Amino acid sequence: MSVTTLPSRGAALHQPGWLARLFDYKPFLIVMCLAPAVGLLLVFLTYPLGLGIWLAFTDTTIGQRGIFIGLENFQYLLKDPLWWNAVFYSIFYTAVATFGKFALGFWLALLLNNHFPFKSLIRAIVLLPWIVPTVLSALAFWWIYDPQFSIISYLLVDVLHWRDSNVDFLGSPWPARFSLIAANIWRGIPFVAISLLAGLQTISPSLYEAAMLDGATSWQRFRYITFPMMMPILAIVMTFSIIFTFTDFQLVYAITRGGPVNSTHLLATLAFQRGIAGGELGEGAAIAVSMIPFLVFATLFSYFGLARRKWQQGEAND
Amino acid sequence: MTDVAAQSSNVASATPDTMAWDSRARRVVMIYLPLACFILILLFPFYWMAITSFKPNAELLNYKEHNPFWITSPTLAHVKHLLFDTSYPRWLKTTMVVAIGSTFLSLFASTLAAYAIERLRFRGSPYVGLGIYLAYLVPPSILFIPLATVIVQFGLFDSPLALILVYPTFLVPFCTWLLIGYFKSIPYELEECALVDGATRLQILWRITLPLAVPGLISAGIFSFTLSWNEFIYALAFIQSGANKTVPVAILTELITGDVYQWGALMAGSLLGSLPVALFYSLFVDYYVSSLTGAVKE
Numbered sequence: 001m002s003v004t005t006l007p008s009r010g011a012a013l014h015q016p017g018w019l020a021r022l023f024d025y026k027p028f029l030i031v032m033c034l035a036p037a038v039g040l041l042l043v044f045l046t047y048p049l050g051l052g053i054w055l056a057f058t059d060t061t062i063g064q065r066g067i068f069i070g071l072e073n074f075q076y077l078l079k080d081p082l083w084w085n086a087v088f089y090s091i092f093y094t095a096v097a098t099f100g101k102f103a104l105g106f107w108l109a110l111l112l113n114n115h116f117p118f119k120s121l122i123r124a125i126v127l128l129p130w131i132v133p134t135v136l137s138a139l140a141f142w143w144i145y146d147p148q149f150s151i152i153s154y155l156l157v158d159v160l161h162w163r164d165s166n167v168d169f170l171g172s173p174w175p176a177r178f179s180l181i182a183a184n185i186w187r188g189i190p191f192v193a194i195s196l197l198a199g200l201q202t203i204s205p206s207l208y209e210a211a212m213l214d215g216a217t218s219w220q221r222f223r224y225i226t227f228p229m230m231m232p233i234l235a236i237v238m239t240f241s242i243i244f245t246f247t248d249f250q251l252v253y254a255i256t257r258g259g260p261v262n263s264t265h266l267l268a269t270l271a272f273q274r275g276i277a278g279g280e281l282g283e284g285a286a287i288a289v290s291m292i293p294f295l296v297f298a299t300l301f302s303y304f305g306l307a308r309r310k311w312q313q314g315e316a317n318d
Numbered sequence: 319m320t321d322v323a324a325q326s327s328n329v330a331s332a333t334p335d336t337m338a339w340d341s342r343a344r345r346v347v348m349i350y351l352p353l354a355c356f357i358l359i360l361l362f363p364f365y366w367m368a369i370t371s372f373k374p375n376a377e378l379l380n381y382k383e384h385n386p387f388w389i390t391s392p393t394l395a396h397v398k399h400l401l402f403d404t405s406y407p408r409w410l411k412t413t414m415v416v417a418i419g420s421t422f423l424s425l426f427a428s429t430l431a432a433y434a435i436e437r438l439r440f441r442g443s444p445y446v447g448l449g450i451y452l453a454y455l456v457p458p459s460i461l462f463i464p465l466a467t468v469i470v471q472f473g474l475f476d477s478p479l480a481l482i483l484v485y486p487t488f489l490v491p492f493c494t495w496l497l498i499g500y501f502k503s504i505p506y507e508l509e510e511c512a513l514v515d516g517a518t519r520l521q522i523l524w525r526i527t528l529p530l531a532v533p534g535l536i537s538a539g540i541f542s543f544t545l546s547w548n549e550f551i552y553a554l555a556f557i558q559s560g561a562n563k564t565v566p567v568a569i570l571t572e573l574i575t576g577d578v579y580q581w582g583a584l585m586a587g588s589l590l591g592s593l594p595v596a597l598f599y600s601l602f603v604d605y606y607v608s609s610l611t612g613a614v615k616e
Contacts (some may be wrong), residue, residue: 036427122357136566189360272551
């Protein structure tokens with residue numbers, strides 16, 4: 001490498017043009033370096049975020065500029081049983097799916113932390129559900145949940161003879177809700193397991209050895225070493241998981257589109273249905289904005305998780 | 319950890335010859351059995367997807383005479399229908415263009431940003447870093463409605479260019495944080511040497527820092543590619559004409575026609591749409607795992 005830098009270095013020394021000097025001027029360089037990233041984020045993230053909050057207070061529809069109507073959208077939502085239904089299901093979906101993902105994902109991470117043949121291959125396979133497009137695996141689940149030709153029904157009815165009739169996965173509210181949660185857990189396990197596995201591998205074996213010398217049982221070692229040591233990474237992964245489960249859109253849109261009788265609407269799918277499909281941009285934006293308090297809560301959770309990690313490492317800052 | 323546990327319980331309890339059997343049986347029940355169940359459940363939808371795409375319709379809808387878990391006479395009819403009777407190749411092309419375009423755009427933006435934050439160190443650089451990190455916590459679900467109006471204002475509605483410009487909003491924060499971590503691991507002395515030798519800052523970035531950060535760039539690149547290939551909600555909201563749709567959106571909105579679902583074609587479409595990322599993934603598994611865990615740890 002040093003050989004290739006020589007000629008250009010010479011060139012830079014002999015003729016430091018005004019352009020080269022400008023780009024070596026640190027404040028200018030900092031601005032130039034930050035401009036693309038910050039510009040993209042400001043135009044396509046910060047501005048729409050502000051615009052979304054503004055839209056929530058207007059009666060904008062597609063093709064018509066709205067006027068400021070104050071809290072009317074929100075007052076309307078508070079009286080709307082569908083919105084309450086979506087709030088309920090969003091919280092229920094997030095709570096049950098997050099619990100399932102973390103219980104099963106942590107278990108899978110503990111399993112993967114052992115030594116066995118083909119370890120790296122198995123680890124690669126485990127991540128597959130997370131890699132493929134969610135909508136496409138959701139379609140596979142839709143087909144698995146088919147009322148007539150569901151493979152699960154076939155197993156239960158024709159192979160195991162546990163049931164007499166096919167399972168109606170998506171036809172009535174509660175089975176549909178749980179079917180969606182199952183698909184979400186299936187999709188979320190790999191991310192949780194692989195992230196937690198990385199955390200598990202940073203725990204020093206000497207801690208376990210010390211505990212074993214003191215006669216700790218395997219449950220005590222899990223409870224008093226593994227779990228507390230995993231707390232910081234658990235908090236971060238859980239925050240991400242909660243945020244992206246609560247605002248999930250793809251799975252529900254692909255499998256049920258909010259049906260049957262609007263029982264599986266999440267706030268995001270309801271916002272899409274009202275805002276884009278129905279054309280009521282203002283109302284859709286109000287539904288989207290009503291998700292923000294939950295996200296702020298989750299972010300604060302993340303912040304305290306991070307703060308605790310720093311405190312544990314005994315560092316003032318990174 | 320578990321085999322140590324097995325050993326310790328045996329030392330406490332038993333004679334040497336039962337010990338070997340006990341620990342192996344225990345290992346099978348405690349590790350291999352649950353692991354096998356996990357893998358079976360995690361992979362089954364893909365198996366089901368693959369087997370459905372090659373089944374003739376007669377077998378697909380008749381479980382009484384054909385075992386649904388296997389194909390007796392495999393057919394390429396669904397794939398053929400997909401490739402020649404629909405615009406599937408065109409959707410694949412659009413998706414590829416969008417994914418590659420947004421990946422390069424976000425790699426460019428986030429490399430420069432990460433370099434400025436980590437190496438040019440100015441007052442307030444940690445706050446810029448934190449701001450970019452916070453951007454990652456804003457999910458697309460609350461942005462797509464106002465973004466749709468912004469896209470219309472810019473005259474980009476129904477154009478793949480809109481997606482290329484919008485996807486970096488969730489790619490740049492991730493890539494920037496990943497690359498900050500990589501830049502941190504490069505010794506500062508290397509840059510100092512170059513500065514003493516009279517290199518400009520951009521030369522240092524281009525000739526010293528970037529070549530050393532190649533693993534990080536690959537991680538960020540494949541991650542961005544995967545995320546933009548899989549993106550759904552923006553593509554659904556911003557693209558209207560059938561020809562410009564990306565694969566995930568097009569399968570859901572264009573292939574489902576009428577009340578009778580053509581499961582063979584739908585599953586073939588899903589399989590083909592998953593293959594590029596799956597192939598990509600199999601080539602770069604280690605980078606995926608390291609970027610995933612690196613970003614979480616960061």
